[in-house]
Amino acid sequence: MATVIDGTGAPEKQAQNPRGRTRPGPRRPRRNRGNRVAYLLVAPAVIVLLAVLAYPIGRLIVLSFQSFDSRSLFTGDAPFVGVSNYTEVLSDPEFWTVVGRTVVVVVAVVAIMMTLGFALASLLTRVSPWARVTLMVCLVLVWAMPMVSAALVWQWLFQPQYGVMNWLLTQGRVFGDLSAHDWFSHPEQGMSLIIALIIWKGLPFVVLTMYAALGQIPGELYEAAGLDGAGRRQTLRYVTVPMMRPVLAILVVLEVIWSVNSFTPIWVLTQGGPSGETSTLSVYSYVSAFTANDYGKGAAISLITIALLAAFAVLHVRRLAKDGEVA
Template identity: 40%
Template sequence: MSAADTTTPAKVPPPRQAPPPPASVRPLGPRGRRTPSGAAVPWLLLAPCLLTLVLVMGYPLVRLVTLSFQTFGQSQLWGFQPAEWAGFDNFAEVLGDGQFWAVVLRTIVFAGGAVVFTMVGGMAIALLLQRVSGWLRILINIVLVAGWGMPVIVATTVFKWLFDSDYGVLNALLSRLPGVEMTGHNWFASGPQGLAVIMLLVVWGAVPFVVITLSAGLTQVPRELEEAARLDGAGSWGVFRHVTLPILKPIIVMLTTLSVIWDMGVFPQVFVMRNGHPEAEFQVLNTYSYDRAFVVNDYAQGSAIALLTVLLLLGVVAVYMRQMLKIGDVE
């Protein structure tokens, strides 16, 4: 072996890596094209949905706004007379009508009561479902989904039969109680009593969604926090108030807002329950707008009432967005 073979081989330095590209340079795609930035990806994914909403709701909304500023009745509908621009006359007439404000107050009270009973009842059922066995929870969820999936017209027809004055099941059951005589009782003889029945129908149809959503939220509540609260001496109400409720607050705000929007827009329950002709004491905003447009044949005023309803609901959505932004800032 020669002296050259015993020398230590020189170490070869590793190849230098190229520095990473600056953040302002977008990566190239497989064909040399620049890929969209991260901020544009959500808008690209939402584009089909937004386009569908614009196509489906854009023209009806524009037509609604246009009609509310015109004089448009049956003569204009059939083309006998051209539609004339009325400015804010329709809104002034609607806002100056005392019956409109009575309907607004009735709608707010109706929707508020329905939302309160829906949220309280849904929360109570969701909490109870956490304490039952697995198979019973599955059975109750199946019943809730079946009730939630029932068409509104079918559910309204069933409630009409339950509360019928002559053949109603509820009157027959109540009459069996000692000292109670409900045979032939008409639940729709007065507006408040009839609206209470309709409110029960609305709550019955909305509770399943609330229960299922809150049940899913309750599974995300850490058990460690609940156990720590109990070790600190908190009772069931204390654990719910200081641990469960804050964690469920975003879900509760969302459900409450959706319930307000849905209950403010109640139409088929009232319309079908009153056989297509709701009396004055049963009128809510949607049925009142329908009557002005298709019973009185004043489509302009009906559109003005519908537009005012939309603006009222936009106020509810604004409150919802404000609450969600507050929750996001706290987190």
């Protein structure tokens, strides 16, 4: 054994091979260097997010522990009340009704959007180039339209007196005379139209992302599946879906977050009515803060919503990472 002196002055032995040559000591794993580089690359985005979001979120946290109402805007008196805002929210049956309604909306939006998105993305891989370009241009135009404009167009389409959809359905005699039918005065119909608007507006992002993911699947896998006698369903189940799982996982998380935070379509179409039966957590928080002038309660509802979304995202990603579906 050969003895060398390390950087601290302590003797260190190095093993020799049978020919008497000194073997090099163990090297540091290169993964540590890769981790440092990854952190350095992510650091600018993290710093910008902290600079933009740190104060608003901090102010929101402080506000949720205060009794802050319209009177406090003029007097500046907003005493701390501990967790009473959270206790009031969590003990309110209406809050849990809104949570359940939000879950129903999110599940419907994500399920329909992911199904339609995958179908349209698969269609893009099979049509001719000019049809693909035409469909992608239409998707991008829908995606680029501001949500307020899209909601106003949707409102005009289903307007009771001169809405285009009412006229078309009346002419088709599908559901009888709908010339003066008010869709948004019925909670189920109004919520269905809100869900349809959210899906229509968010579908382009899902379709284009899935289309890009489909293009990254090696063709050799499909050829091997064909040689093994796999049909379309088996190829979809054992080749396409497993290869797309990381992308699907990220899309699900993003769409859940965006669906929960959808405020504009609900507010423009129904303002949470009638009688609050179409409100979700985002609208419920806004109404509590700016209509009821209970800003502390509104802040508490917002933070509870953030906590629920963060818990869902962490649990979903951890489960996928445990199953080896995401890196």
